[in-house]
Amino acid sequence: MYKYDYIDQTLVNERVTQFKDQVQRRIDGSLPEEEFRPLRLQNGLYHQRHAYMLRVAIPYGLLSSEQLRTLANISEKYDRGYGHFTTRQNIQFNWIKLEESPAILADLAKVQMHAIQTSGNCIRNITSDAFAGVAGDEYVDPRPICELLRQWSTLHPEFAHLPRKFKFAINGAKEDRTILLCHDVGIELKKNSHGELVADICAGGGMGRSPILGSLIKQALPWQLLPSYLTALLRVYNRFGRRDNLYKARIKILVKALGPEEFARQVEGEWLHIQNGDDNFTLAEWDRVAKHFTKPAYQSLTAQTNEQVINLASEADKTAFARWLERNVKRHQVPGYASVILSLKPHGSVAPGDATTAQMYDIADLADQYSFGELRATHEQNLVLADVEQAKLYELWQEAKKQKVALPNVGLLTDIIACPGGDFCSLANAKSLPIAKAIQERFDDLDYLFDLGDISLNISGCINSCGHHHVGNIGVLGVDKDGKEWYQITLGGEQGNNAAIGKVIGPSFYADEIPNVMSNIINTYVEQRADDESFIQTYQRLGVTPFKEAAYKDKLENAKKKEKVGNTVGEDAS
Structure with a gap:
């Protein structure tokens, strides 16, 4: 690193x-x-x-x-x-x-860490694929570019007071694990037909009050020209971005107002004057940074099949260990190695993404023992040990269980993404953490969760969408109505290559209604799904109507009961 x-x-x-x-x-x-x-x-x-x-x-x-x-x-x-x-x-x-x-x-x-530019109207922390450098589907390791752009953007005097905060995501793999299209700028790295590193640039994405997917504005940009092109892009935003309205100040509003084609044209016009300037990256700069991202001292190992790895476990552990392998262990570029996700989502016991002091100390020890002293944080609020020998997976699983970070729920309904919400944040309209806890407690049966398969559930305590509820297959948004906490449901969101913004299904719910609403939505999926069909595939096939009807079923039944009681009282009075 x-x-x-x-x-x-x-x-x-x-x-x-x-x-x-x-x-x-x-x-x-x-x-x-x-x-x-x-x-x-x-x-x-x-x-x-x-x-x-x-x-x-x-x-x-x-x-x-x-x-x-x-x-x-x-x-x-x-x-x-x-x-x-x-x-x-x-x-x-x-x-x-x-x-x-x-x-x-x-x-x-x-220890070479800081908190610079983690807030304010500037370029924030640059995010990327948590499996960068080891993912089996990777075109190019994005980390040298991430680091070069981190250095370029840190305390950049021209972009210290932008109209609003500005977020980059950088991907270099076939699968998008960065929610690239939901960022102010998303950079897709790849190799062209000549083997040269180039970048496709998307701009104008974002969540929050007006969720929008970014638009492609530049293709096959040589990597060396990223600083000058991004400078041109930010200058257009800095010049024309709204400063009179906090809610319309993000670049997504400018791109939408101008249209992606016109925005791209204006960026090109600005870039024309600076593209050959001194700000561009050089090969010497690449070499200076890239040397820190060389491969660790991998051993020459033979790749093991899943069955061979499972046979490392005792008979009593095989079923549980196999589940963990299925959900929490990912394919690696190097034979004989795997990447492991440590789940920070124990059912109902702590907030999603929380790690205790003891857990952090012990996970650091696990990183030293099993993964060359390095680990990664994911945008799903879990941690990754990227370079684990397959022969040591069973041993690692046993150690991870002791720290309660081995729950095999990655990608399942209870692998919930959630912001701190109203328990901590002064911007929040409602609490997020009790909702996450109630849902995790309701769906605590791992057999059932495995049968449901991949479902993403994201919770935000306010419209700022720090929990990314817009791109959850199921999203929950806390809203304030007359000083009380209510929760709005969105369905159909998706991250990855098929990124989509979820749609609000209707009026909001009380907090204590949410577990039943979730049960009704999930039950509809179970009843209606075709063979091997995921939740999002069933939703896309059926549309929102059956899920919406299920979500409001209890409200309608309660309303009918009240109406019946009211009619009875009226008859008695007459």
Whole structure:
């Protein structure tokens, strides 16, 4: 993984010193809150419902075991014994004291981490495929480009005050595991017919209040020209993006207003003047960064079949171990190796994406023992050990069970993506975590979950969509109605190559209605599905009507009962 050089380390160290002074001036009253707010946000420090929250960057989701131990120490020393991994491949600490925040940033700097640009109207943490460099379907390892663009965008003076926050996703595989089309800019890396690295650029995607899929605006851009082209794109957005309306300030609104073709034309016009400038990447820059992403010291192993791996387990463990292999273990590029997803979604016990101090320490040890000291954070809020010998999978599974991160539910209904919601976030309209817990408790039968197969369920506590509810096969959105918490259901969302935005099915529900609503929707799928048909395939074949009718079945029956009681009372009165 990438290692800081002198420039990187100096920049981060100086930023820590600078922020320490800013915090001290805020505490002694010489720096008022209205002036301090943009400064703390530039360093990832939010003021939430109960305390300060610090969001720490995990660039393109890649972590070393040493870094994870530092995060564990922060959770133990400065927080309440846990951290929350987010859909942006970051980690958040929700109970931070203002006066201690500079010390946390200093601890992070010692292990080449920071919180710069995890907030504010700037280019945020760049996300990518959690299986980059090891995925069996990969065209090209995107991590060198991710790192080059991270360095290009960090503290970029021209783009420090954009109309709104700006998010990149970068993919280099056949399967899109980045939700590329739902980002402000999505970059698809591939090789052209001459074997040269090029990029297709999509712009104008996003979720939130106005969910939109991005549009292709540039094809086969040579990788060296990415900085100049992206500069042109951001200049057009910076110049014409709305600043008078917070809800219409994202680039998706500009692209929609202009139309993708006109937006692309304006970017090309701007790019014409700068495409041959000094900002473009050079081969020397590529070599400087790419050397950090060479393959680890793999052994020469023979690939094992699934049956051979299962036979490593004791007879008593074979069924459970086989389930874990099916859901949590992914194909690797190198024979004899596999990638393992550690589930941070234990049924009903903690919030999706939460990892305790003890879990983080032990997962760091697992990374050292089984995966060359590295791990990855996924946008689904799980962790990945990317390079595990197949012969050691059973041993790893036994160790992962001890830390309760071996639940074989990856991709299943209870592998829920959820934001912290109203329990923590001051922007939220409703709580997310109790809804996730209630659904996980309702669907706690692994046999049943395996029979249902792949279903994505995403929950957001407000329209900002930090839980990505728009792209869940089933989405749940918390809304505020007359000061009360209600929940709106969307169906038909999808991520990946066939990305789609879910549709709202109708009026919202009370919190205690949601488990039954989910049961009714799932029961409809079970009754109506064809052989080997996934939930999303059944939904696409049948349309929304049968699922909507099922979702509102209990409401209609209760309304009829009340009407009947009302009629009876009226008859008695007469």
